[in-house]
Amino acid sequence: METAILTQSETLTLPRPLALDCGRSLEGVQVAYEAYGSLSASRDNAVLILHALTGDQHVASPHPITGKPGWWARMVGPSLPIDTDRFFVICANVLGSCMGSTGPASAAADGAPYAMRFPVITIRDMVRAQVELLGALGIEQLHAVVGGSMGGMQALSLAANFPERTSAALIIAATARHSAQNIAFHEVGRQAIMADPAWRGGDYYAHGKGPEKGLSVARMAAHITYLSEAGLTDKFGRNLQDRSEKTFGFDADFQVESYLRHQGIAFTDRFDANSYLYITRAMDYFDLAEEHGGKLANAFAGSSARFCLVSFDTDWLYPTTESRQIAHALNAAGKPVSFMELSAPHGHDSFLLDVPALDRVIAGFLRQ
Amino acid sequence: MIALRPDLAVIAQHVAPGSKVLDVGCGDGALMLALRDERHCDARGLEIDPANVAECVASGLSVIQGDADTDLAFYPDGAVDYAILSQTLQTTMRPRQVLGELLRIGQKAFVSFPNFAHWRVRLSLLWGGRMPVTPQLPIAWYETPNIHFSSIDDFRALVREMDVKVEDAWFLSGNQRRSAAAANLRAEHAIFLLSK
Numbered sequence: 001m002e003t004a005i006l007t008q009s010e011t012l013t014l015p016r017p018l019a020l021d022c023g024r025s026l027e028g029v030q031v032a033y034e035a036y037g038s039l040s041a042s043r044d045n046a047v048l049i050l051h052a053l054t055g056d057q058h059v060a061s062p063h064p065i066t067g068k069p070g071w072w073a074r075m076v077g078p079s080l081p082i083d084t085d086r087f088f089v090i091c092a093n094v095l096g097s098c099m100g101s102t103g104p105a106s107a108a109a110d111g112a113p114y115a116m117r118f119p120v121i122t123i124r125d126m127v128r129a130q131v132e133l134l135g136a137l138g139i140e141q142l143h144a145v146v147g148g149s150m151g152g153m154q155a156l157s158l159a160a161n162f163p164e165r166t167s168a169a170l171i172i173a174a175t176a177r178h179s180a181q182n183i184a185f186h187e188v189g190r191q192a193i194m195a196d197p198a199w200r201g202g203d204y205y206a207h208g209k210g211p212e213k214g215l216s217v218a219r220m221a222a223h224i225t226y227l228s229e230a231g232l233t234d235k236f237g238r239n240l241q242d243r244s245e246k247t248f249g250f251d252a253d254f255q256v257e258s259y260l261r262h263q264g265i266a267f268t269d270r271f272d273a274n275s276y277l278y279i280t281r282a283m284d285y286f287d288l289a290e291e292h293g294g295k296l297a298n299a300f301a302g303s304s305a306r307f308c309l310v311s312f313d314t315d316w317l318y319p320t321t322e323s324r325q326i327a328h329a330l331n332a333a334g335k336p337v338s339f340m341e342l343s344a345p346h347g348h349d350s351f352l353l354d355v356p357a358l359d360r361v362i363a364g365f366l367r368q
Numbered sequence: 369m370i371a372l373r374p375d376l377a378v379i380a381q382h383v384a385p386g387s388k389v390l391d392v393g394c395g396d397g398a399l400m401l402a403l404r405d406e407r408h409c410d411a412r413g414l415e416i417d418p419a420n421v422a423e424c425v426a427s428g429l430s431v432i433q434g435d436a437d438t439d440l441a442f443y444p445d446g447a448v449d450y451a452i453l454s455q456t457l458q459t460t461m462r463p464r465q466v467l468g469e470l471l472r473i474g475q476k477a478f479v480s481f482p483n484f485a486h487w488r489v490r491l492s493l494l495w496g497g498r499m500p501v502t503p504q505l506p507i508a509w510y511e512t513p514n515i516h517f518s519s520i521d522d523f524r525a526l527v528r529e530m531d532v533k534v535e536d537a538w539f540l541s542g543n544q545r546r547s548a549a550a551a552n553l554r555a556e557h558a559i560f561l562l563s564k
Contacts, residue, residue, distance in 0.1 A: 308425060327432050328442040336412070336430040340421040357422050364426025 005084055006061045008035035011100050014132050018095075021122040027109070031133045032100025033057050033092035036076060037084035039139070046139045047082060047366065048130065048166075049091040050147035050154040053222075053279055054271055056099040059091040060084075065270045071352060081363035087143060094154070095129040096121045096279050098272035105205065105272045115274055116202035123150070123286045127157045131165060144168035144366055148351035149318070150279070153286050156299075156326070160288060163303040170365055172310045172351045172358070175322035176296055176329070177287040182317065185225050186280040189218030193273045202274050215273040216264030223263050228314035228347035232256060289329075296329035307337040308365045310358065312350040338365070372402055375454055375480040375557050378538045382478075382561065383407055387449035390414065390473060392436050392466075393456030397424035404429070412448070414439060437461045440469040447473050454480045454559075458514040464526065471532060471564050480559040485519030485552050486541075504556045520552045527562060536561040 011032045017025040034057045039046060049059050049072065056063070060070035060077055076082045076089055093101035096118070104118035134142070145166045147155035152174025159169040175182070193199055196214030204210040224232075236256040240246070243253065252258040292299040300307075307330050311323035320341045327339035342357045344350035351358065372380060376399045383389060385407045391400050394413030397420075403409040413431035415421050424431040432439070436453070437460050451474030453466065458481055460466045470477040482504050483489075492500035499509040507513075518526070520539070527534060539546040539555035546555040 306430065324434070328439075331412075331432065331442060332444055334444075334447070336410075338421070338425045338430050338432060340418050340425065340431075340433040342418060342422070357419070361422050361425050364422075364428065367426075368428040 005078070006034060006036055007038060008033070009057075009061070010035075012133055012136050014129070014136075018125070018128055018132065020119055020125045020128075022119050024119040026102065026119065029095065029102045029129060029132075030100065030106070031092050031095075031102075031129050033090060033133060034059065034061060035091075035137075036060060036089040037087055039088040039137070043139055044141070044143060045087050046134075046137075046142050047087040047089050048134070048142050048145045048158075049076070049082070049089060050130065050145065050151035050158075051091060051094065052147075052149035052151050053283065054219075054267070054276075055151070056097065057091045057093045057101075058099075059089070063270070066266075074354070075359070075362065081359045082146065082366065083363075087366070090133070090137070090139075092130055092133050094126045094150075094279065096126065096275060096282060098275040101129070103272065104202070104274035104278055113205045115205065118274070118278060120285075121278060121282050123153050123157050123282050124161055124291070126282065127154050127161060130154065130158065131162050134165065140165075142166040142168075144170060146170040146172075146362070146366075147174065148172040149174055149348065150283055152318075153283065153288075156288055157286075159303050159305050159307070160292065160299040163300075163305065166305050168306040168308075168365065168368070170308045170310075170362065171323070171326070173312055173315050173318055173323075173348055174309075174326075175286075175318040176289060176299075176326050178284050179322075183284045185221060185317075186284055188221050190277050190280060192217035192221070193277060199273065202277075204273070210268070211273045212265075212268040215268050215271065215276060216261075218264075218273075218276060219267040219271075220260040220264040223260060225317045226347055226349045228316070228345060230314065231345055231347055234345070235259075296326065297332040300330055300333045300335055303333075303335060305335070306365075306368070307335055308361065309337070309339040310351075310361060311339075311341045312344045312346075312348070312355075313341055314345055315348040315350065317348040372398055373454075374540050374543050375538075375559050376402070378540070378559050379452060379454065379478045379480065380407065382536070383409060383450055383452075385409070388412075388447075389450045389452060390443065390448045391452045391454070392440065392470065393453060393459070394420075394424065394429075394431060396420050397427055397429045397431065399452065399454065400424070400429050400431075401427060436466050436469075440466065440473065443469075443473045445472055446475065448475075450474050450476050450478060452478045454478070455482065457481045458516050458518065460516065463516050463518075464530065467526070467530065467532070467562075471562060475563065476535065477562045478559060479523075479562060480557060481518065481523065482514075483520045483539075483552065483555050483558055484517040485521065486556050487553050488556075490553075520555060520558045523558065523560065527560070533563045534560055535563050 196211035199211035539551035
């Protein structure tokens, strides 16, 4: 596999304040982004990729902290489904995150980190920052916007609220609104962070050490929701970790415990706990129909984009019914829409993993 | 391009150019592609098999994975000029309701189906005493997706009962046309153009 040609890795400072849904506005917002391939003379080959909750702009370049390949390196590159020989591919760190874009860890006007002084943001606010970036790059209309999970929510929001900005939207393993169960899982994570004494009401930045235990538990709980039960059973079953018998103690006796603990700890090396609070809040607040008079079909009234929705049969976080509902709403609004449920064993995380049918659908949808 | 299945070719020839079409049970999208590329139609599809849907999307078609029995309810009234149901009616749970839905969504509806009263089917049942397995109905009874077989005369009776108008009809045996009068015995396939 050829590696994607990274052509830009920059941080844009927005020239004007960003007005937010909460009523406040943010000055000097920074948007860290990467771009691959080259923009055509007619500026019509741009594909914007929107990342998920804990994702970042390093879609096809190595992560600067972990050194791991980009989170969608299998999808983005020369002759890959999102073909960087053909498309100018952009991916920006979302507002509220911690990989270079403005978030709670960034310095406020007084020089100290915002921490909990950071305004509560929404998915639409994240999209506003993305649209500002497109403006700065001189891209009036995207060839397509593509996102999985929270990236899919942003793609829906962009197509609904900035309909002139894209001619196609590909939404994978996403939802038009967070369910009670989605909110409930996020609340467990937030409470784990806030219950950690090292959180200090969010003001941990000066103390060298953040709420790593809390953040790690939050990640462990969330990670379970990204996998399928069958996937966990296949991978770990009831296998014991480096031992032949149970210890009658509370060590990680089971492989699945050891795996989750590792996932939790590794996560704290690369993610800011306050960012986790703010971004999960933004996802919980997301309800695209509510933004448009309670009717989802109305959200897309101004759009002339082609839509494609993909769900996975083992995804119980954003199950197929959610994508189907969006497809029916788009259909009722008379928009060109495709929808399919793909079969994959990996649960919600299937969109990041090896699902050949997904590759074909993405390549085919973008080829038009 | 690959030649269309004979019943699809008949439908493709009789869809007015530039019209809006919903192909229910669109399979791999062969008819939709022909309608889009040759008759400049705005074609949408509904298909139950995800592999077929993926194939369609990869060809640039707009297709929703869904079931004719349950998902037609989500389409608005009069959404398209033509609703098309080719070789799918016999696989639905409630064919009568599906027909009603087609004519709610489309101004007109094309419906094609295999004729269970074709002489070969009759002979097979009469002499063999077994459920027929023919080139048109190649799957054994215990595996076939076809759960509501009808003859052409059965279908005619149903549309009469539903007060649906038959605008036109074509009867095929392979590529050969058969007359309306002999169709129930001699046609393997029927294609009806219906309106309310």
